[in-house]
Amino acid sequence: MSEERDASxxxxxxxxxxxxxxxxxxxxxxxxxxxxxxxxxxxxEIAVRASALILVAVRAEICLSxxxxxxxxxxxxxxxxLWDSVTPRERAFLEKDEPTxxxxxxxxxxxxGVLVLLWALGxxxxxxxxxxxxxxxxxxxxxxxxxxxxxxxxxxxxSEDELLDACDYIFRLHWAVRNAQFGGTAHPEGVDxxxxxxxxxxxxxxxxxxxxxxxxxxxxx
Numbered sequence: 001m002s003e004e005r006d007a008s009x010x011x012x013x014x015x016x017x018x019x020x021x022x023x024x025x026x027x028x029x030x031x032x033x034x035x036x037x038x039x040x041x042x043x044x045e046i047a048v049r050a051s052a053l054i055l056v057a058v059r060a061e062i063c064l065s066x067x068x069x070x071x072x073x074x075x076x077x078x079x080x081x082l083w084d085s086v087t088p089r090e091r092a093f094l095e096k097d098e099p100t101x102x103x104x105x106x107x108x109x110x111x112x113g114v115l116v117l118l119w120a121l122g123x124x125x126x127x128x129x130x131x132x133x134x135x136x137x138x139x140x141x142x143x144x145x146x147x148x149x150x151x152x153x154x155x156x157x158x159s160e161d162e163l164l165d166a167c168d169y170i171f172r173l174h175w176a177v178r179n180a181q182f183g184g185t186a187h188p189e190g191v192d193x194x195x196x197x198x199x200x201x202x203x204x205x206x207x208x209x210x211x212x213x214x215x216x217x218x219x220x221x
Contacts, residue, residue: 038211048148050118052086060107060108114143
């Protein structure tokens with residue numbers, strides 16, 4: 001695709017996101033740039049990432065419940081041959097006998113990223129407005145019953161345009177959340193900032209923002 005066409009599509013996408021946000025109480029920053037195409041992750045990459053990430057979040061939830069000795073997540077990673085798919089930071093967390101509460105809290109939020117990855121594969125119907133956390137029991141049940149191979153067999157991957165639309169929208173909403181956190185404006189009504197961050201993180205990875213690996217993905221606004 002030519003740079004001119006990419007810019008034209010990016011500007012149109014930016015305008016659509018701003019129009020959607022304009023229907024809410026969310027403050028717009030029209031100076032934010034448009035988002036261009038960098039390619040997207042393959043269905044195989046997404047399915048493997050989601051299958052490993054859900055188990056990292058499960059381990060975090062177990063730790064927060066005080067059951068550090070419970071190795072359910074690690075055992076499933078072994079059974080499904082997914083250890084090579086966890087990131088260095090995730091492995092360090094998983095191999096700790098007693099992670100701190102702060103560490104566990106960081107990783108338990110990854111459930112939100114898992115939902116985004118399933119949505120990208122067409123296996124979750126929508127990404128609702130981020131006022132509430134995702135349906136964790138549904139996610140857990142889905143991955144209990146689905147191996148990577150089964151996920152790929154059922155996947156109906158969304159297009160690059162759909163992923164970019166979602167990424168552009170959450171990028172602008174995330175700016176509003178951060179602006180409020182720094183005292184610039186009131187917090188967007190009803191919006192959960194943690195959900196917004198995790199969605200932005202996962203969508204930037206999906207759309208190859210600076211082509212970064214998962215651990216190195218950034219969410220600048």
